[in-house]
Amino acid sequence: MPREKFQTLTEQMFYILICLQNECCGIDIMEMVKKMTDGRVNVGPGTLYNLLEQFNDEQIIRFTKTIGKKRSYILTDKGRDILEKEYNRLLQLTNDYQKYMKGE
Amino acid sequence: MAKTKKKIEIFDFYDVNGMKRRLEAMAQQGWIIDHIENDIWTYRKEQPQNVQFSVTHFSNYSNSEAEPDRGQAEFLEMCAASGWQLAAQYNSLFVFINYGENPVPLETEPVTQVENIDNAMQTGFWSHRIYAAVILLIFPLVRNLMDLATNPVKFIDDPGHLFMFSVIVAYIVVFALEKVNYRLWYKKAMEAADTEGEFAPVNKNRQPLTMIAEVILLLLAVELSGKTFDPLFLTGVYISFALASGVYFYAERLKKPTRLMAGAAVIVVSTIIMYFAIQAVGFTPIEIVNKGEENMPVSMEKLDMYTSKDYISECSEYKCFLFDRYQGNQEYFETETGRNLPDFSYTLIRVKSNGFYNNLKRDYLHRLNSNKNAGIDYWQAQETYDDTIMTYKDNYKYQIFYSDAILILRTQTILSTQQISTIVTDLVEKYI
Numbered sequence: 001m002p003r004e005k006f007q008t009l010t011e012q013m014f015y016i017l018i019c020l021q022n023e024c025c026g027i028d029i030m031e032m033v034k035k036m037t038d039g040r041v042n043v044g045p046g047t048l049y050n051l052l053e054q055f056n057d058e059q060i061i062r063f064t065k066t067i068g069k070k071r072s073y074i075l076t077d078k079g080r081d082i083l084e085k086e087y088n089r090l091l092q093l094t095n096d097y098q099k100y101m102k103g104e
Numbered sequence: 105m106a107k108t109k110k111k112i113e114i115f116d117f118y119d120v121n122g123m124k125r126r127l128e129a130m131a132q133q134g135w136i137i138d139h140i141e142n143d144i145w146t147y148r149k150e151q152p153q154n155v156q157f158s159v160t161h162f163s164n165y166s167n168s169e170a171e172p173d174r175g176q177a178e179f180l181e182m183c184a185a186s187g188w189q190l191a192a193q194y195n196s197l198f199v200f201i202n203y204g205e206n207p208v209p210l211e212t213e214p215v216t217q218v219e220n221i222d223n224a225m226q227t228g229f230w231s232h233r234i235y236a237a238v239i240l241l242i243f244p245l246v247r248n249l250m251d252l253a254t255n256p257v258k259f260i261d262d263p264g265h266l267f268m269f270s271v272i273v274a275y276i277v278v279f280a281l282e283k284v285n286y287r288l289w290y291k292k293a294m295e296a297a298d299t300e301g302e303f304a305p306v307n308k309n310r311q312p313l314t315m316i317a318e319v320i321l322l323l324l325a326v327e328l329s330g331k332t333f334d335p336l337f338l339t340g341v342y343i344s345f346a347l348a349s350g351v352y353f354y355a356e357r358l359k360k361p362t363r364l365m366a367g368a369a370v371i372v373v374s375t376i377i378m379y380f381a382i383q384a385v386g387f388t389p390i391e392i393v394n395k396g397e398e399n400m401p402v403s404m405e406k407l408d409m410y411t412s413k414d415y416i417s418e419c420s421e422y423k424c425f426l427f428d429r430y431q432g433n434q435e436y437f438e439t440e441t442g443r444n445l446p447d448f449s450y451t452l453i454r455v456k457s458n459g460f461y462n463n464l465k466r467d468y469l470h471r472l473n474s475n476k477n478a479g480i481d482y483w484q485a486q487e488t489y490d491d492t493i494m495t496y497k498d499n500y501k502y503q504i505f506y507s508d509a510i511l512i513l514r515t516q517t518i519l520s521t522q523q524i525s526t527i528v529t530d531l532v533e534k535y536i
Contacts, residue, residue, distance in 0.1 A: 010213060010215075012212060012213055025178075026178060026181075026182045027181065027182055027185045030182070030186065030208075042208040042209075042212055043208075043212055044186065044208055044209045044210045044211050044212035044213075045179070045182035045183045045185070045186045045188060045210055046158070046160045046179075046183070046210040046211045046217070046220070047210075047211050047212045047213045047216050047217070048182060049175075049178070049179045049182055050216050050219070050220045051213070051216060053175075054216075054219075066174065069174075069177040069178055069180075069181040070178065070181065071174070071175075071178050
């Protein structure tokens with residue numbers, strides 16, 4: 001069964017939203033994600049474009065300006081909430097792992 | 105050696121990875137995609153090479169290179185930054201090529217890829233077909249279904265009904281097949297993407313199956329037209345299909361702001377063209393045949409006191425695998441006293457399937473019984489025959505079930521059972 005939209009985030013969604021805490025465009029995001037993850041996570045341009053459209057439609061991010069062919073976006077309050085929830089969820093997962101697997 | 109070559113490449117709209125594989129295989133043989141026009145792909149000759157292709161759909165596409173949609177420009181810019189160059193575009197279908205080694209794929213999230221394909225299907229591919237189907241088919245379909253439900257005998261009495269019905273049903277079946285194929289693929293693709301992280305799976309053998317179904321349905325429609333072996337008619341059918349296809353593809357290539365108006369204009373113009381084309385090629389499913397020297401198969405002597413002024417030696421003939429149908433008419437009778445009587449016409453339908461014939465008869469009887477109070481007169485003339493001749497009279501129409509045939513006589517003359525028996529015998533002997 002497909003997950004409910006944006007209730008949980010994939011790695012790529014997570015990093016894209018982190019990038020958008022500051023205003024930036026798609027090409028910047030691709031570079032930043034690669035850098036942030038030391039090349040472990042790559043976002044393809046097709047995926048990135050579609051995710052930016054979906055985030056924008058859901059008001060998770062908002063469009064800010066266009067320079068040449070580049071459009072810039074920034075995270076909205078709703079987007080920050082989603083990112084925060086995802087962070088807490090991941091934290092819960094790691095805590096549970098520590099608790100039950102490592103006995104801490 | 106040719107520098108370019110065209111190939112017919114048949115892929116489902118959503119089979120982007122099937123297209124990718126094909127493009128990469130062609131590149132290894134030294135043929136790089138140059139441009140795409142529907143199913144005709146043009147390749148240009150280059151050195152054989154291992155290059156990566158990626159095929160995607162971009163719903164808000166623009167065909168204008170000079171003024172691409174802002175989103176499209178951004179998308180292409182992002183692709184270019186990752187080494188993906190636009191190699192070809194046909195409407196929402198975008199083909200990218202990457203000459204680099206191990207490039208970041210264009211699509212890195214399977215679920216997003218499948219969602220994007222689905223979005224393109226809903227906004228582009230399906231919507232065009234649905235609108236075309238609704239506009240062109242809904243009214244004739246409703247009318248045909250109502251006629252069929254109201255009176256099946258009357259329905260098959262007009263072969264045009266059957267032909268139109270089969271064409272409409274063929275279109276709807278093909279549309280439904282494509283839709284079902286797509287939904288099955290989508291369900292499988294989404295599950296695989298969500299649970300196993302697989303990208304859009306290659307679609308195998310769906311398109312050929314759909315094409316086979318289309319050809320079978322087209323042949324069925326031609327068969328039901330009663331003109332299976334008429335080259336002129338066949339030419340007319342294929343020209344009509346070619347015209348419709350041409351109109352469809354041109355409409356798709358128009359710019360967005362003018363698409364709606366142009367679409368309406370195209371429908372009107374194509375309807376007019378089709379009308380004249382149909383008129384020119386004699387699209388009517390009925391064929392006029394000469395039945396010999398004897399003018400009317402029902403001689404006037406057998407209708408007693410009448411003489412005829414204007415015999416017609418021809419009758420119309422229609423044949424298909426379900427039934428044969430013959431129709432003849434007499435302009436008018438003239439009595440000895442010079443009094444003109446209304447037209448006399450007959451339709452003889454020989455049903456080739458016993459089951460179908462019995463169903464028609466049973467259905468007619470059922471309707472007759474349930475409509476006894478609706479003014480339908482009825483009598484049986486079986487006492488005059490060894491075999492049962494079931495005759496029903498509704499105003500000036502006599503409907504007779506005899507052997508494996510249905511005979512419909514239309515005249516304002518009151519026929520006696522003896523006259524009916526003579527007519528039935530003559531007609532059945534002549535045609536069956």
